[in-house]
Amino acid sequence: MEDLPEVLLAEIVQRITSTSDLNSLTLVSKSLCEVEANQRAAIRLGCSLFSATETLSSLCSRFSNLSKMEINYTGETLSFFSYIDDSGLSCLANCKKLMSLTLNSVPSITSRGLLSVAIGCNSLSALHLIDCKKISSGEWLEYLGWNGSLEELVVRNCNRIRQPDLLKFGPGWMKLWKFEFESKVEIDDMLGFNDPLYDVHNPSACDFLCDNLKDLRLVHIQARSELRLCLLLEKCKALEKLCLKYVVSLTDNDMIALSHSCNNLKSISLWLMPPQYVADDNDFLYIPSVTDHSLQVLALGCPMLQSVELTFHEGTFYLPDIGLTLECVRILIQSCQILVLVLNGADFFDDEGMMVLSSSPFLETLELAVNDQAVLASLRKLPKAQLDQFTTLWSQQAGAVSVESKHNAIGQVVKVVFGCASFVDVAVIDPAIVFIIS
Structure with missing residues (x-):
C-alpha cells in the first residue's frame, strides 16, 4: 500500500463516502492517512x-x-x-x-x-x-x-443578537446573497407591539445596499424597528426567495415596496399574524395586516412568481375578517405561472376556490389545510384534465391510510392518499410532485 502512487491513493479516498469507512481507512497505512487528511x-x-x-x-x-x-x-x-x-x-x-x-x-x-x-x-x-x-x-x-x-x-434564536444590531454589518450587506434572522419570541408576546421610537420619515437607519441578496428569511421580527422591513425590501433588487414568518406590524406598504423592487421574485412564503383589533363603542374593529391589495400588486410587479405559501395564525380561525379572500388567489393564478400553492388555515377556500384552481394550467403542487369535507366535495368538481396535472392527492381524515394508483394523461403514476396523519407520511410514500389536501 505504501508503494502506490499518491494519485491512485487519492482516487481510492475519493470513492469512499462514508465517514466511518474513511476513519478506518486511515489506519491501514501512513500514506493513506496523509492523503485522506489533505482531502x-x-x-x-x-x-x-x-x-x-x-x-x-x-x-x-x-x-x-x-x-x-x-x-x-x-x-x-x-x-x-x-x-x-x-x-x-x-x-x-x-x-x-x-x-x-x-x-x-x-x-x-x-x-x-x-x-x-x-x-x-x-x-x-x-x-x-x-x-x-x-x-x-x-x-x-x-x-x-x-x-x-x-x-x-x-442567525437563529441567538437571544443576545437583536434586530437593530444587524445594522453593524454595514457594507457586508452588499456581498450577501442569503440572509436569515429568527428571533426566539412567543407569538402571544408579540401581539400589540408598537415601537414608540419608530419614525417612518427617517430612512437613515437602513443606509446600505443589498443588491445581491437572493434569499431572505425573517422570523418573529418587528417590521417597524431600526432595521425596517419596508426599506430593506426596497434595496433587494435581485431577491428570488422570501419568507416572512409572523412579522409584527407587516402591512400592505411592505408588500408594495416588494413588488416595486423585486421583479425577479420566484417564491414567497407569508406566515401572517392575527389581525390587530381596537375597541370602539363596546365593539371590536379588526385591522388585518395584509389585504388582497398586497397580493394584487405583488402579482403585477413580480411576473416570475412560481411558488406562494399563505399560512394564517390559528388565532384567525374565528375572526370575521382575516384580510385576504379568494380574490387574491384568483389574481395570483391569472397573473403569474404559479407552480406551487400552499394555503394553511385559509378558511375562505371553498367550492368556488376549487373552480378557480381549475383555470390554472401551470399548477403542479397544491397543499391545503382547511375543512376536509368541504374540499373533498369540491375536489370531485374539478375537471379530469386538471387532476391529471398532479401526481399525488392527499387528504387528512380519520381512519386508515389507503392508496389508489392510476396513470394521468402524461403517463405518470398518480397516488390518491387518504387518512395520512402528517406531511411526513406522504413524503415517504412519494417524493414526486404533490397535490395535498390536509
Whole structure:
C-alpha cells in the first residue's frame, strides 16, 4: 500500500463516502492517512468525554484543507461532557481555507471566540449561528461587514443578537446573497407591539445596499424597528426567495415596496399574524395586516412568481375578517405561472376556490389545510384534465391510510392518499410532485 502512487491513493479516498469507512481507512497505512487528511474538507463535531479544545486543535492541525466545519451540541445537556469554548474555537483561525462555519447550540462560545475566527479565516463565506446563547453582536459582526467576504449569514434564536444590531454589518450587506434572522419570541408576546421610537420619515437607519441578496428569511421580527422591513425590501433588487414568518406590524406598504423592487421574485412564503383589533363603542374593529391589495400588486410587479405559501395564525380561525379572500388567489393564478400553492388555515377556500384552481394550467403542487369535507366535495368538481396535472392527492381524515394508483394523461403514476396523519407520511410514500389536501 505504501508503494502506490499518491494519485491512485487519492482516487481510492475519493470513492469512499462514508465517514466511518474513511476513519478506518486511515489506519491501514501512513500514506493513506496523509492523503485522506489533505482531502478532508468537512468535519462535524458533537459532545465529547475528552477535552473538546484539545480535540479541535488536533483536528485543525491534521486537516489543513478544511473548508467546512459544524459544531453541533443540539440536545446534549449532560454536565460531564466537554464543550468547545473561545480558546478552542480560536484554533480555527489556522484553517485559512475555511469557508463555512456552523455553530449549533454551543453554550460556551462568546463573541470573543467568533471574532478570532473572523480575523483568522479570510475565506469565510457562510456563517450559521443557531441557539448560541452567549454570542452577542460584538466586534465580529462589524469586522465581517467591513473586512469579511460573507455571502451567507444565518442567525437563529441567538437571544443576545437583536434586530437593530444587524445594522453593524454595514457594507457586508452588499456581498450577501442569503440572509436569515429568527428571533426566539412567543407569538402571544408579540401581539400589540408598537415601537414608540419608530419614525417612518427617517430612512437613515437602513443606509446600505443589498443588491445581491437572493434569499431572505425573517422570523418573529418587528417590521417597524431600526432595521425596517419596508426599506430593506426596497434595496433587494435581485431577491428570488422570501419568507416572512409572523412579522409584527407587516402591512400592505411592505408588500408594495416588494413588488416595486423585486421583479425577479420566484417564491414567497407569508406566515401572517392575527389581525390587530381596537375597541370602539363596546365593539371590536379588526385591522388585518395584509389585504388582497398586497397580493394584487405583488402579482403585477413580480411576473416570475412560481411558488406562494399563505399560512394564517390559528388565532384567525374565528375572526370575521382575516384580510385576504379568494380574490387574491384568483389574481395570483391569472397573473403569474404559479407552480406551487400552499394555503394553511385559509378558511375562505371553498367550492368556488376549487373552480378557480381549475383555470390554472401551470399548477403542479397544491397543499391545503382547511375543512376536509368541504374540499373533498369540491375536489370531485374539478375537471379530469386538471387532476391529471398532479401526481399525488392527499387528504387528512380519520381512519386508515389507503392508496389508489392510476396513470394521468402524461403517463405518470398518480397516488390518491387518504387518512395520512402528517406531511411526513406522504413524503415517504412519494417524493414526486404533490397535490395535498390536509
